[in-house]
Amino acid sequence: MKCPFCGSLEDQVLDSRPVEDTSAIRRRRECLECKKRYTTFERPEDVALTVVKSDNRREPFDRQKIWAGVDRACRKRPIAAETIDKMASSIENELMDEYVMEIPSNIIGQKILNKLYDVDLVAYIRFASVYRKFSDIDDFTDELKKLKKEHLKSQKKTAKTKTL
Numbered sequence: 001m002k003c004p005f006c007g008s009l010e011d012q013v014l015d016s017r018p019v020e021d022t023s024a025i026r027r028r029r030e031c032l033e034c035k036k037r038y039t040t041f042e043r044p045e046d047v048a049l050t051v052v053k054s055d056n057r058r059e060p061f062d063r064q065k066i067w068a069g070v071d072r073a074c075r076k077r078p079i080a081a082e083t084i085d086k087m088a089s090s091i092e093n094e095l096m097d098e099y100v101m102e103i104p105s106n107i108i109g110q111k112i113l114n115k116l117y118d119v120d121l122v123a124y125i126r127f128a129s130v131y132r133k134f135s136d137i138d139d140f141t142d143e144l145k146k147l148k149k150e151h152l153k154s155q156k157k158t159a160k161t162k163t164l
């Protein structure tokens, strides 16, 4: 770790403890050069994961962006802030489980779509229209038709189970 006071890379860890409810670790360190003490928060995913965009540009993984995407799609919908947090965390956890170094950005978009689909169709359509960049109104109506069909199918399924 680079000392924030003198820039030395030589330090000693005095204490390490996990930060509650996250994968982060808080470390108390002492610089061996200037003897000053400082604290670091280390999150393994921050250093490990890179997002690869469709044009091959790379950027560090940022969980805040997932949260912001979900939150934007759910704006003014009857969805609890807690539900939005849960969706964002479970997307992040899935990504951490499935990817080690690089995540294609379209996978993140797809995961957000899947979660929104289960929670709120309006939010889903909103996110899809931005994410998939529906090129014209026909694309959009196609998506709506598809949703309607799937919705009817699931309604029929529930109706059937009820009569059984």
Ligand SMILES: [Zn+2]
Pocket (backbone or CB within 6 Å): 003, 004, 005, 006, 007, 008, 031, 032, 033, 034, 035, 036
């Ligand atoms: Zn120092």
